[in-house]
Amino acid sequence: MPIARVIRHVAFEDLNAFAAPIATAGYTIQYREAGLDELTPEDAQGADLLVVLGGPIGADQDDLYPFLRAEREALRARLAAGAPTLGICLGAQLMAAALGARVAPGPGKEIGWAPVELTDRGRAGPLRYLEHVPVLHWHGDAFDLPPGVDRLAATRLCPHQAFALGRHGLGFQFHPEADGQGFERWLIGHAVEIAATPGVSVPALRDDARRLGPGAAEAGRRCLGEWLGGLA
Secondary structure, eight states, rough: OOEEEEESTTTTTOOOGGGHHHHHTTEEOOOOOOTTTTHHHHHHTOOOOEEOOOOOTTTTTHHHHHHHHHHHHHHHHHHHOOEEEEEEEEHHHHHHHHHOOOOEEEEEEEEEOOOOEEOOHTTTTTGGGGTTOOOEEEEEEEEEEOTTTEEEEOOSSOOEEEEEEEEEEEEESTTOOOOSSSSSHHHTTTTHHHSSSOOOHHHHHHHHHHHHHHHHHHHHHHHHHHHHHTTT
């Protein structure tokens, strides 16, 4: 069976709703824990699909988290080779950096559930399932648009919310995999950041996850399922 190798930076940011369409597409899912499991070139390039998930660190913090260098190198090699690659939040930032784009703090944090605005290219592809659907945002950094990619989605604070590189590379700044299940782990894991961010509260995030998570999950599953189908 084909292998989907998934790099996870924190335990509670896993595939969530994306696990089902990846399994349905025939992949065996194998997690690699960043900072614990060494990501060798053979490990990264031998996967039929590489997924790099989110996390609360900066894409360029090699001095603090040296494993980031190996992740960027793996992404650079896979994207150049046309190998199927998916990045979410930090994963998308690492993809952008691997493609030569700048990653830096954005004009403000986006934390909470809100829709993205799709570009014409976004509406023409799998992201159309996400149109008008509130999805989870949780980031302070943002990336410039890498050369050679198609911009797919934006928000007021973050003009580059999703991009595609050909048919094989897809990056999301937001979290289309978030389904509201197990969301309490996010609230615990990000407790310090929530407390330090004006206008953001645990009760409001919890309520929104309960109300909006199922719809976001269904849209996310449809989106990813169609993208995976286009890889064949």
